Amino acid sequence: MGHSRKKLDLTGQKYGHLTILEPAENIGGRTAWRCLCDCGQEVVVKTCHLRNGHTKSCGCQNGLGGPRSALGLTYMDGTCVEMIRTRTVRSNNTSGTPGVDWMAKKQRWRASICFKGKRRYLGSFKKLEDAVKARKRAEDELFEPFLKEFSQTAEDTSEPHSDQPGGILQGKGTKVL
Numbered sequence: 001m002g003h004s005r006k007k008l009d010l011t012g013q014k015y016g017h018l019t020i021l022e023p024a025e026n027i028g029g030r031t032a033w034r035c036l037c038d039c040g041q042e043v044v045v046k047t048c049h050l051r052n053g054h055t056k057s058c059g060c061q062n063g064l065g066g067p068r069s070a071l072g073l074t075y076m077d078g079t080c081v082e083m084i085r086t087r088t089v090r091s092n093n094t095s096g097t098p099g100v101d102w103m104a105k106k107q108r109w110r111a112s113i114c115f116k117g118k119r120r121y122l123g124s125f126k127k128l129e130d131a132v133k134a135r136k137r138a139e140d141e142l143f144e145p146f147l148k149e150f151s152q153t154a155e156d157t158s159e160p161h162s163d164q165p166g167g168i169l170q171g172k173g174t175k176v177l
Contacts, residue, residue: 076146111132111134122138
């Protein structure tokens, strides 16, 4: 049995500590709703998570803002703030630089960067140093302004729980769960 294509109007209904305010932009093709938690925090939640009881608050009631909160990660516009802040190198990385890998078939280094949910191909290079330079240039162009904006958003938001890990900040202090 598939999902119903009929859109339910949940405006005004209450699920746990969340009161539905209005429809929000879909998340991954699924209907989502802008909700107000009893603590005053606004969150965006998929319909299925509201109806199956998976999400009952913004995370203030149990310290869990979603599956990523156990890791203590904060997402903004689909990007993990902690991952780009620390420039984490994965254990299976062969170049020592995130986003740079060796393409054995082509005998070249490939540089790419993931940002706001999209992978961007930066080119292939004969020399590792050139691939690393391309990656660093992209980090400077994309990550630095993003981190600056995130820091300002966190400072500007005076709502409770706005900087609580585990949600996705969207705009000024609205989490997407």
